[in-house]
Amino acid sequence: MSSQEIPEENLPLAQDTAHVAVEHVEDDPLGDPGLPAHKPRVQDIDERAARRSERTVALLFTLSMLATVAFIASFVIFPVDKIVYIWPLGHISALNFALGMTLGIALFCIGAGAVHWARTLMSDVEVADERHPIEASPEVKAKVLADFADGARESAIGRRKLIRNTMFGALAMVPLSGVVLLRDLGPLPEEKLRKTLWAKGKQLINMNTNEPLRPEDVAVGSLTFAMPQGLEESQHDFNNEIAKAALMIVRIQPEDIKDKRELEWSHDGIVAYSKICTHVGCPISLYEQQTHHVLCPCHQSTFDLSDGARVIFGPAGHALPQLRIGVNDEGFLEALGDFEEPVGPAFWERG
Numbered sequence: 001m002s003s004q005e006i007p008e009e010n011l012p013l014a015q016d017t018a019h020v021a022v023e024h025v026e027d028d029p030l031g032d033p034g035l036p037a038h039k040p041r042v043q044d045i046d047e048r049a050a051r052r053s054e055r056t057v058a059l060l061f062t063l064s065m066l067a068t069v070a071f072i073a074s075f076v077i078f079p080v081d082k083i084v085y086i087w088p089l090g091h092i093s094a095l096n097f098a099l100g101m102t103l104g105i106a107l108f109c110i111g112a113g114a115v116h117w118a119r120t121l122m123s124d125v126e127v128a129d130e131r132h133p134i135e136a137s138p139e140v141k142a143k144v145l146a147d148f149a150d151g152a153r154e155s156a157i158g159r160r161k162l163i164r165n166t167m168f169g170a171l172a173m174v175p176l177s178g179v180v181l182l183r184d185l186g187p188l189p190e191e192k193l194r195k196t197l198w199a200k201g202k203q204l205i206n207m208n209t210n211e212p213l214r215p216e217d218v219a220v221g222s223l224t225f226a227m228p229q230g231l232e233e234s235q236h237d238f239n240n241e242i243a244k245a246a247l248m249i250v251r252i253q254p255e256d257i258k259d260k261r262e263l264e265w266s267h268d269g270i271v272a273y274s275k276i277c278t279h280v281g282c283p284i285s286l287y288e289q290q291t292h293h294v295l296c297p298c299h300q301s302t303f304d305l306s307d308g309a310r311v312i313f314g315p316a317g318h319a320l321p322q323l324r325i326g327v328n329d330e331g332f333l334e335a336l337g338d339f340e341e342p343v344g345p346a347f348w349e350r351g
Contacts (some may be wrong), residue, residue: 021216053120054160060113061166067106068173072180074098103177110170115161118283194342196228196245198323203229204247212332213249215338218270223287223294224249225275228335244273244343247323249333250282250305252292259308263325267333272323273309274343277301279316281345294320317345338339 043050046346072178080094085091113330136144158166177260204213204226231238254269273294282298292306301314309320321339328334 057113057117058166060109061170064106064109064170065173067102071102071177105172127272197241198228198335198338200337202335220250220251223290247272248275256306262308267325272325273320276343278318278345
């Protein structure tokens with residue numbers, strides 16, 4: 001703003017202010033910027049108040065450790081499919097809510113403890129220092145190290161052992177939450193992937209009609225899907241069980257079957273194989289009558305059902321598991337046991 005733009009009545013004051021500012025810069029460019037005088041906190045002059053602050057910080061760090069323990073325990077206590085109603089969130093997963101709350105409390109208490117420690121017990125004296133070149137001289141480096149040592153000493157981390165120990169405990173335990181997440185990422189399969197509902201004597205139920213299958217119901221060249229007897233669509237675990245036990249049945253002329261074991265495990269040319277692709281677990285649904293090939297629609301893995309369902313094309317890692325079948329006294333097709341190997345994709349890579 002020029003002198004012409006300043007009102008006439010304020011011109012002397014503006015000139016005096018400019019004169020003072022220029023005089024200040026010329027006399028001492030790094031002079032006192034006008035910070036208020038330091039006022040000691042109650043913790044600086046009263047050791048009892050300092051002890052109270054120390055206990056508060058330690059309590060926050062301890063709560064963080066307890067919340068981390070609760071986070072890990074939530075994985076064991078809450079089932080994955082348990083839904084609860086929590087106002088105002090509505091219906092949510094109990095496991096997700098518990099994990100979010102406990103991890104949030106653990107992180108919040110560490111932050112709150114650090115802030116309270118800094119505001120009440122660490123040194124709050126503002127120190128002005130001169131600017132210096134980017135490349136520090138040995139004297140400046142020595143001064144920085146000395147200042148760091150002074151800061152560590154003024155923070156009382158060596159003297160306040162209660163704060164130090166609980167802080168280290170909280171910081172050491174919080175990463176356990178991430179370790180648990182990386183380790184688990186869901187329920188452990190245990191023996192679930194090794195077994196299905198198929199067992200000796202279980203009849204083959206047509207998934208379209210929900211009726212037991214007879215050998216004469218399976219025509220040459222047809223593709224039929226079956227499930228084990230006793231598995232109803234209304235059951236709570238139907239989706240999980242059918243994902244492992246889904247079966248496809250094809251009738252091939254016995255003389256066209258190339259694999260000897262396949263012939264022994266079949267009945268009058270009727271062979272039964274897992275419907276689950278061994279690549280990534282997609283359901284197989286395409287069948288070519290002339291070649292007896294089945295195709296997975298996801299990534300085009302192709303299996304030869306006349307030759308032990310071996311892989312002849314695509315990314316699948318191994319043949320489809322075969323189910324040994326026979327006929328019971330009533331003339332219905334039945335399983336003579338479970339699959340000898342686990343169904344699904346690349347099982348041996350999952351242990």
